[in-house]
Amino acid sequence: MVSSKPVSAKAEAMVLCRVPRWSVGLWASPGWWRTTCTLRALVQPKRGPGCPGGASGLLACSMFSKVSSCTPEVMLTQERYPVQRLPFSVVSEEDLAAFERIVPGRVVTDPEELEVSNVDWLRTARGCSKVLLRPRTSEEVSRILRYCHERNLAVNPQGGNTGLVGGSVPVFDEIILSTALMNQVTSFNSVSGILTCQAGCVLEGLSRYVQERDFVMPLDLGAKGSCHIGGNVATNAGGLRFLRYGSLHGTVLGLEVVLADGTVLDCLTSLRKDNTGYDLKQLFIGSEGTLGVITAVSILCPPRPKAVNVAFLESAFYLLVETSGSSTGHDAEKLGCFLEQVLGSGLVTDGTVATDESKAQALWALRERITEALSGDGYVYKYDVSLPVERLYDLVTDLRARLGSQARHVVGYGHLGDGNLHLNVTVDAFSAALLDTMEPYVYAWTAGQRGSISAEHGLGFRKRDALRYSKPPPAVRLMQQLKALLDPKGILNPYKLLPTQA
């Protein structure tokens, strides 16, 4: 773990030189191709002072840094945004005693310890929860929720707290229900590649676990060092392997979920096919903790590819390409053909191919640390939209023109194959006026293309009122009905995902 400040400074420089370029396409003049690894030569000249010298320096920072309590104060969400506390009960001494009976020694009330869980990773949202619970089992989660449901206490389920839309931290004084201690692998089938584990397993740990057994996790993301698989599923995380292995709606085979009233819903099958009734688990994938608390996950892991190639190409935009296959020779031949073609046609002018795994990881680190780098550039307004690929970058240039000098940087990057643009605007400090310049402009622009105003980050607290730009009124109504059905008292992750009621 490294402290957050130096990491941001390092990464910031990297991103600043990336600003005018982005992997949206391959339009450029003819170039040449270096077959040896030219990572240092390629990356270093573009770094500002303070950048680390080599690949290992990059990798050391690839985990998300925890926010420490000595960093500057983050404004309370309830002060920054117009939001009213709903009439939930307030945690009493009797409640704390009851929790202590359910999870003895795992009831956290120390303000310093709570601060880390009250503030989101982006440091743009802050709740004022007074208690955090650390269950170890689904049964404990069930007992906690049954109690909270009876007492009308609001609950904020929390995984690795790496979400980007203010969905993972309390808005007011919701009880934080952490999955951090629910971190056991239950089973792994080395023939089928089906992994079953508790919700609090950290993605990177799972990745290592299955890789040792010659499989890979079907998802990978920059926050892997901190994020929990339960949170990944609850937010329907996309990430870096989405194009290759598809959505979690396809790869998650089963879930165990505890409902708002404490009912344990066991849909934790490990079957590729199961058409017995409605596929209930799908409801919870992407529900952001508002319909139930995911306590265990069964997920299909693909075989570990024998051959992986990572190429970093330069054209009008930077382009990072990963291929995976079963034969080193075949894959090298295919990639060679592709590179010959794009270089010959002038689509790509320069680039590098990683020659070993550590270099491949160093190239990926360039991508994975952009979020971190941006947050070192000031306050970040983040948008995460799906658009038709041919219009993907237009939103960046349009917004850049619209904001002019009001923004430090308007940065666009993302997932070309998925049509997913991460649009980031950095400024000195949060400004409500600037927000009005961007919203609903960005949402309306996206809606005009029949795009999604949240491709993979979810709605959380900050985007919930923009839902109507991507979903028609009957869909929003049905979502509200589903919420009312599954959580009639609305205690689960309140103020999130669904629009403010009129």
Next chain:
Amino acid sequence: MVSSKPVSAKAEAMVLCRVPRWSVGLWASPGWWRTTCTLRALVQPKRGPGCPGGASGLLACSMFSKVSSCTPEVMLTQERYPVQRLPFSVVSEEDLAAFERIVPGRVVTDPEELEVSNVDWLRTARGCSKVLLRPRTSEEVSRILRYCHERNLAVNPQGGNTGLVGGSVPVFDEIILSTALMNQVTSFNSVSGILTCQAGCVLEGLSRYVQERDFVMPLDLGAKGSCHIGGNVATNAGGLRFLRYGSLHGTVLGLEVVLADGTVLDCLTSLRKDNTGYDLKQLFIGSEGTLGVITAVSILCPPRPKAVNVAFLESAFYLLVETSGSSTGHDAEKLGCFLEQVLGSGLVTDGTVATDESKAQALWALRERITEALSGDGYVYKYDVSLPVERLYDLVTDLRARLGSQARHVVGYGHLGDGNLHLNVTVDAFSAALLDTMEPYVYAWTAGQRGSISAEHGLGFRKRDALRYSKPPPAVRLMQQLKALLDPKGILNPYKLLPTQA
């Protein structure tokens, strides 16, 4: 189109010789490998009289045959099974006049025409609907449902009527709502491969359409010549490409659904990623027409593989293997290595590799026509279970021993890679006593392995009371609540999917 009787006879012979063998594994004594196509030599000696001579004969029968009205009477479902009509209204002359206003000239009341839609493909279920409607647009479907909802008229949505669990035909006098005329492709993006079309498009037609554009449908099944894409989605069809391209929960990107009260729910986005609220479309995938009528589908089609190899191997079981990739040379090399290995080790003793597409299709026809062939062997009790692969065939041998001479044949085949066993028992004629010998035995056996009592066929009418063998009471309760929320009067496909209420 060919008549059903000769097809069944032909296919039956083929299946009879397949009975003792099945693609569950590769345990056998050493053999040799024919590199030239030996389809005729391999298949012909095993055929009975009446089998066609060559591959083209097989292919001509690969579509499902329509039941003609001159075949023997099928017992009414309400007479064969203990089921009570629910208190829905009965279609009146005024209703028919109202329907005529909504879909002029497309209200079918002719008994002979209705017979085809009242009887299921397996000829084991028969309703007595007096009217079939043929809307062309979602708006017409919406108006029909709004009317039926107000009048408390039950509706049986019907696609190609190729379902195997009695889900696609009325149980009593439900109005049949056919998607047959909703057969237009709306759009196809030749870069992303995203197809948008109406629900009544026949799978085979779509397959041809996208293949001409260098893509393939992510699903393929034996019923492709008749089944509708809307029905495929409504039943979460698995099929022959499941292992390669995954579940429809991953490949369906958007749906338009008309709810029971006529509300049009437009979730017909064509985006790879969209995390704006609950993923409502997932609710309808596999809901078997009980929560809404799917009127349009947006689906992701993978690029058409440049190289396809089909191998048919002989060991303790027959094994059909298809590989697909982007390079003929590479794929031939990989397949060659695999074959060398399994032949060398003795896992496989004999086999053939298709040398051109028509031969590949002929090999696939062997598999695709098993269902059809079985139905020519008498009355068929069908089970479709998911099991751990290592126990997959044990159920077949166990049931064979249990039934002894009571069954003509106990046949097991299926999808080895998915852990999906199709277990079929053929007898002279339906017998309730024999049913009692098999049920709940088969379900309890499957539940004992934490398997699924319906892997890909769904529950429909016949399996609905077996739901509890695969889903715990809280899950069944939640399904009932979802049904009550979306279809409070229960007019959509009644008597299907959910267990009979106590």
